Amino acid sequence: MTLDIVQMVLITVLAAATPLILAGIGELVAERSGVLNLGVEGMMIFGAAVSFAVAVQTGSTFLGALGGAAAGLLLAALFGILTVGLAANQVASGLSLTILGLGLSGLVGANYVGMKRDPAPHLSLPGLTDLPGLGRLVFGQDAFVYTAVALVVAVSWFLWRTRAGLTLRAIGDDHVATHALGLKVRKVRFLSVLFGGACAGLGGAYLALAYTPFWSPGMTAGRGWIALALVVFASWRPLRVAAGALLFGGATVLQLHAQAAGLGLPGQLLSALPYLATILALVLLSLGQRHGGSLAPASLGRVFTPSR
């Protein structure tokens, strides 16, 4: 059944894209508020380690996912205190956060290396899930995938349809002006950073609890960095982040099949393909829609200290 093969491929593409969507959407919110958090990789891997440990200890995938999000949130809180509260340099703090997260994840995960758990349960709706062609794709995913899709929609709606979202975007655009209007620049930025951390942690949890599902050191394999790049090339738009993540997932699956088929190209080159393809596509996309003003939040990465 070719339909089933197509469905299988799409399911693997979506699975590869989900952690990038989760981490990317979180980072997008933080960056829209003006904070560049380069610690996504660190928050992700720490989230992965903690989620696996919690899930093994409690036997609950749900609590594991919650633990992963909390772990990302914890690191993000540290980052927020440094950069939003104490006006530390965002680039340096973010890079340190990644190194810290990698280290902490090794510590937390040390006793869990080699353990295996059942993957997160998939949705099963009698009748619907068994529909040929798209039943399992639409009605047979795990909760992480549905959460990721819901987050894309919710964040789009939040940023462009609510007052709080408008405030967040305004603060990212000009923190001096919004501060002068009496908007709470640091509060909004801190909350945005926390949201970004929780999302990154959840993305890590997905890797450890559903995608692989086991813990191994360094298992995020640079996905945090890809998520960061996705946000930039997607010009800070949630739907484009999702599209970029799917493209990356697609290229990942494609290169796996290509390697298996033995195309004669070096494996390393094929492994680099998803990264190249994603960056290329998003660069073309962002070239096509330059129209003046700035695509990036104008205050992105700039430290804010309220003037007297």
Place this chain on the structure above:
Amino acid sequence: MATAPFPSAPPPGPRPGPTPLFGAYGIVKRFGSFTANDGVDLEIRAGEIHALLGENGAGKSTLMKILYGLLEPTEGVVTHKGDIVQLPNPEAARRLGIGMVFQHFSLCENLTVAENIALVMPKDLSGRALADRIAKLGIDYGLHLEPDRPVWSLSAGERQRIEIVRCLLQDPSLVILDEPTSVLTPGEAEVLFTMLERLRAEGRALLYISHRLDEVRRLCVRATILRGGKVVGACNPQEETARSLAAMMVGSAVREVTGRAAGTVGAERLRLDRLTLPAPGLHATSLRDVTLGVSGGEILGIAGIAGNGQAELFAALSGETRAPDPDAVRIDGAAVGALGINARRRLGAAFVPEERNGHAAAPLMSLSENALLSRYPTAPLTRFGLLRLGAARDLARRVIEAFDVRKAGPDPAAGTLSGGNLQKFVVGREILAEPGVLVINQPTWGVDAAAAAHIRQAVIDLSARGAAILVISQDLDELFEIAGSIAVLHDGTLSTAVPAGETTREAIGLLMGGSGDASAEPRDASKAVTHAH
């Protein structure tokens, strides 16, 4: 130097008479050891335009921020209709009916007009309803705005209109205006004055902060004057002269600028010949066939509304933009169009750009390092490619002494100086080089009266020593004060220079608005509004 008599400062505390709409009594605001406001009293009545006068650093902004809830006073109270009120944040101030029109607009460039306005509106007002309100206000007050335009695409006048509309949508009883005309053309300012008068007639109170004394004398019947954080006087500006007001602000008589450049006295030293440059960016202006000549001893003023090619003209003169034809720019006869800024400096030219922080000076670097930045090609500040820091400090010290630059510490970072003092430093740095050609863009923008007089006098004195000087300014008063002849830059084309004594403000103003050029389309909707009334 004669000291003008001051009206005696009123005693602190509420005064007898009708209850003011808003009062501030005994306001003290300290930042560490620095006292920005020291026992300030201010009463604002409904239906008046009250002027708040003072030099940069006199404490005007601090007082204004306290009234708008951005700062909490160390001591003192604010009253509303006689009751003491707390203003912990701008939202509280807005609820009491206080609105603010900021000098450096507090607008987010990448948001639309409607989004910028929605930021401070009650939560239930948004989307279509808000756009309708904006449109209605536009019709009522002649403040036309397109709600869906992003702010980055708008002119300064349009941006101020957003600030005013945002303020009026909250139906304020007190409107605070901080230097509202500093970015406007004379025509735009007229529209603003008419509207302020109307707001006053509606019974609103207006607090008008400015150091343009002519405007204050025209609009206001009561003024409070601040100096060094204290109230030093209250007066009716219409009974004072601009000079007596300035004297109260600075505490001594302002030096009158003397000896306006008389006209051509030497050979031509700076020439532009049919300079044509494409626009360097999306929101930049292209220059078309710009021709001008400045002789030694002459000051040529370039008037024009911001964004009509001033920045591009300055860049072409300084060498930040190279001309396609080397002959298009000449300094003392030498074709310099293809030369960079340092090569032009070595030929005896000097340049003062518009933006003090970030263009003329690096804010985080010390004054001596900033002296190095523009002077190392021409002054003996390097040896074998190494910096002579002692010589740089000497140079900075000479500038500081000659131009009376007030600063904290021996060699502070440029960014710690007030605007007027940094401008004096930047201008002084170039003038002490005794340039043969000086190009200066907005010499006294946002600078207080005393510093502005100092700078203008220094420019005039330099021209008297034989230098050719080109002054680009939006301030017509300034140009008429110092320039021997004036040309107008509009949409990248330069009008023929006319002697300042043979033209009028109105004639120049018309050229600035493009009325001298039938082919130019109106850049600004406010002109249409003027005609509609």
